[in-house]
Amino acid sequence: MSSGTDSAHVREYRRTDAGPLPGERRKDADPPRGRSRGARALRAALHTAVLMCVVTTLVHLGAVFLHVTPPNPVSQRYSRQVDAWVYPIFEQNWRLFAPNPDSVNHRVWARAAHTGHDGSTRVSPWINLTALDRAAVEHDPFPSHTAQNLLRRAWTSYVDTHGADDTARSPRAAMMQKYLSNIAADRVAGHHGGMFEFIQLRVVTAPVAAPGTSAGRRPPTPVENRLLPWWKVTPHGK
Numbered sequence: 001m002s003s004g005t006d007s008a009h010v011r012e013y014r015r016t017d018a019g020p021l022p023g024e025r026r027k028d029a030d031p032p033r034g035r036s037r038g039a040r041a042l043r044a045a046l047h048t049a050v051l052m053c054v055v056t057t058l059v060h061l062g063a064v065f066l067h068v069t070p071p072n073p074v075s076q077r078y079s080r081q082v083d084a085w086v087y088p089i090f091e092q093n094w095r096l097f098a099p100n101p102d103s104v105n106h107r108v109w110a111r112a113a114h115t116g117h118d119g120s121t122r123v124s125p126w127i128n129l130t131a132l133d134r135a136a137v138e139h140d141p142f143p144s145h146t147a148q149n150l151l152r153r154a155w156t157s158y159v160d161t162h163g164a165d166d167t168a169r170s171p172r173a174a175m176m177q178k179y180l181s182n183i184a185a186d187r188v189a190g191h192h193g194g195m196f197e198f199i200q201l202r203v204v205t206a207p208v209a210a211p212g213t214s215a216g217r218r219p220p221t222p223v224e225n226r227l228l229p230w231w232k233v234t235p236h237g238k
Helices: 002-018 033-068 073-077 079-086 129-137 145-161 171-189
Strands: 104-115 121-123 196-207 224-227 231-236
Touching: 033 073, 033 079, 073 079, 104 129, 104 145, 104 171, 129 145, 129 171, 145 171, 171 196, 171 231
Parallel strands: none
Antiparallel strands: 104 121, 104 196, 196 224, 196 231
């Protein structure tokens, strides 16, 4: 009796030590090889994305730091790369601490033109882009920064980089001209149903009325009525 029991115990022990029998499945079996490769690829992509975000953040902070610091050998050496990164989206100034309010109002008008296959040109009526921006923020408790300042800042930057003849004499001036024309083209496309590939701006500058002056009595006399040349833009409309 005892020998039979010992031999059965030995056989059971050897079976357990050898692992599962054919057809049996272990609970702690390794995951499929394809799933493991997919997980490794996902982790690698996540690590790459995080690394790119960190590098981009460091480059952005470094470029903005060189832009706002006083001129130094490093900022002068890499001024072209810094300007290409900062302008026009990340431009910095100190007007929050030393405000310089505008003493004039700019009213930007735009019109579009389309040249047909027969060579004829169709010109749209003038559209008051400044009035559209003001209507977008009026009575809005949370007005859009884009509607308030995008067109205005684009125009002031254009004036700062161009002379009276509207000729771009630097890469930044050409960039600001393109920037302004793209903004105007996008605004016109939203209110003009036709096809166009040329755009022209007219900017009327008038002084800010004195405090207490009734708006209906005597409108400010324009100090400048500037008509810009026709610019070719990406075709808009249908």
